[in-house]
Amino acid sequence: MSGQLNLVVLGKQGAGKGTQSQLLCERYGLAHISTGDILRAAVQAGTTLGNEVKSVLDAGQLVSDNLVNKLVEDRFKEPDAVKGAVLDGFPRNTGQAQALGRLLGEGGIRLCIYIDLANELVIQRLSSRRVCQECGMTYKDTDPAAISGTCEVCGGDVVQRSDDTPDVIAKRLETFERDTFPLLSFYESRDLLVKVNGDQPVETVSAAIDELLHSRGLV
Ligand code: AMP
Numbered sequence: 001m002s003g004q005l006n007l008v009v010l011g012k013q014g015a016g017k018g019t020q021s022q023l024l025c026e027r028y029g030l031a032h033i034s035t036g037d038i039l040r041a042a043v044q045a046g047t048t049l050g051n052e053v054k055s056v057l058d059a060g061q062l063v064s065d066n067l068v069n070k071l072v073e074d075r076f077k078e079p080d081a082v083k084g085a086v087l088d089g090f091p092r093n094t095g096q097a098q099a100l101g102r103l104l105g106e107g108g109i110r111l112c113i114y115i116d117l118a119n120e121l122v123i124q125r126l127s128s129r130r131v132c133q134e135c136g137m138t139y140k141d142t143d144p145a146a147i148s149g150t151c152e153v154c155g156g157d158v159v160q161r162s163d164d165t166p167d168v169i170a171k172r173l174e175t176f177e178r179d180t181f182p183l184l185s186f187y188e189s190r191d192l193l194v195k196v197n198g199d200q201p202v203e204t205v206s207a208a209i210d211e212l213l214h215s216r217g218l219v
Pocket of ligand 1 (some may be wrong): 035036037039060062063064068088089091092096
């Protein structure tokens with residue numbers, strides 16, 4: 001596993017994890033492993049898994065560790081993960097980080113990138129976020145694609161995520177502080193943590209991440 005480039009992208013909802021993970025995957029030929037996307041796709045398709053987790057997602061809570069650990073383990077077996085993966089939205093708590101450590105082994109995670117964003121900005125960004133149900137492209141509520149409801153990339157429906165509502169956003173921020181925040185010390189103590197200011201344009205954040213990868217000799 002040590003020849004692979006496996007990266008963890010951490011951050012509150014709306015900090016830009018999805019966008020930056022996507023860019024990293026395109027640039028370095030890595031698999032994008034987003035547990036949130038996998039779970040939402042299952043809900044939308046009405047699979048057994050989807051029906052099982054729908055109410056948990058709608059309440060802004062975390063689904064069980066066993067379930068997501070298994071999803072990630074299976075996802076790593078797909079061919080696009082051969083060079084490595086960007087983990088987006090996983091791990092979400094210390095138990096999941098330990099499970100990931102066991103799955104990939106010593107040195108399996110090369111870097112954890114924390115995209116930092118203040119709560120007020122998270123609330124602002126998420127309330128105005130609209131997402132394509134097909135390809136996951138995100139828009140602001142004032143963008144033409146959001147107003148017309150049609151994605152400019154794939155023609156899919158552009159909607160508001162059911163968990164991007166004020167009460168669920170508050171709940172998700174609470175869940176982040178309680179369960180996910182401790183992961184910063186988890187990765188820092190292993191000298192794997194770097195932080196990036198998320199309150200900057202997408203290209204600036206992306207360039208900062210790239211520089212960190214170069215400075216650590218990872219790319
Ligand atoms: P996200 O798109 O990453 O914000 O995830 C959306 C929702 O999916 C979360 O609010 C959780 O309910 C669920 N979820 C995603 N990833 C995980 C995870 N690693 N552990 C538990 N639940 C998760």
